[in-house]
Amino acid sequence: MSTSLAPPGIVHEGTLVPVHNGGDSTIWLPFEKVKLYTNAFIIQDGKILLGYKKRGFGQGLYNGFGGKVEPNETPAQAAARELQEEAGIEAPLRHCGTLFFVLKNFRDHAFYVDIFVAKEYSGTIIETDEMRPQWFSTASEGLEKLDDMLPIPYDKMWADDVFWMPLLLADRPFIGRADLDKDNTMEKWWFAEKTS
Numbered sequence: 485m486s487t488s489l490a491p492p493g494i495v496h497e498g499t500l501v502p503v504h505n506g507g508d509s510t511i512w513l514p515f516e517k518v519k520l521y522t523n524a525f526i527i528q529d530g531k532i533l534l535g536y537k538k539r540g541f542g543q544g545l546y547n548g549f550g551g552k553v554e555p556n557e558t559p560a561q562a563a564a565r566e567l568q569e570e571a572g573i574e575a576p577l578r579h580c581g582t583l584f585f586v587l588k589n590f591r592d593h594a595f596y597v598d599i600f601v602a603k604e605y606s607g608t609i610i611e612t613d614e615m616r617p618q619w620f621s622t623a624s625e626g627l628e629k630l631d632d633m634l635p636i637p638y639d640k641m642w643a644d645d646v647f648w649m650p651l652l653l654a655d656r657p658f659i660g661r662a663d664l665d666k667d668n669t670m671e672k673w674w675f676a677e678k679t680s
């Protein structure tokens with residue numbers, strides 16, 4: 485499909501195959517400026533490492549490890565720094581997705597989030613001031629679970645995650661936008677797989 489059919493904020497030159505879109509709102513929320521963020525996940529042997537956010541933005545939700553891209557950094561450098569700061573580990577991260585979020589009560593900026601993934605890591609996973617890391621099973625319901633590991637806790641995550649995380653788990657590059665209301669409900673969304 486052509487990029488012009490994608491929502492504002494999404495720029496991609498190649499082929500996009502939409503996988504989800506919806507919401508009651510007819511218009512995408514306007515935003516004043518865009519800030520760059522990262523989010524990184526370790527996925528290995530049927531499990532995914534998430535962090536419980538102990539403070540600040542997104543407190544009380546599980547997410548990957550990430551934050552703002554500093555002015556002197558590339559997104560890849562920021563992703564590596566945030567993974568070290570928030571979980572104490574290093575990993576051969578590779579880019580696998582791009583997400584764009586606008587929050588109804590937080591409209592001074594939109595979030596442009598580069599998503600990274602790695603299948604291995606080095607170092608010892610530690611709890612930090614900001615995040616409490618925890619492994620979750622990536623097995624679908626009905627399939628054998630790893631020991632007593634819990635499934636991915638979508639009910640304690642940002643509401644958009646359930647739309648794109650299956651693409652992340654399947655190693656299929658993705659891109660998307662979600663506009664959310666202040667109570668973490670989805671107003672309008674569009675997610676696509678990048679096929680080139």
Ligand SMILES: COc1nc(N)nc2c1ncn2[C@H]1C[C@H](O)[C@@H](COP(=O)(O)OP(=O)(O)OP(=O)(O)O)O1
Pocket residue numbers: 521522523540541542547548549550551552585587595597642643644645664
């Ligand atoms: C709204 O939907 C979102 N969904 C998901 N899955 N992740 C999101 C959403 N909105 C933002 N994020 C991500 C982007 C970043 O990885 C974090 C927010 O980063 P944070 O504000 O914690 O950035 P830091 O640089 O670590 O902040 P401080 O050092 O100032 O605490 O959430």
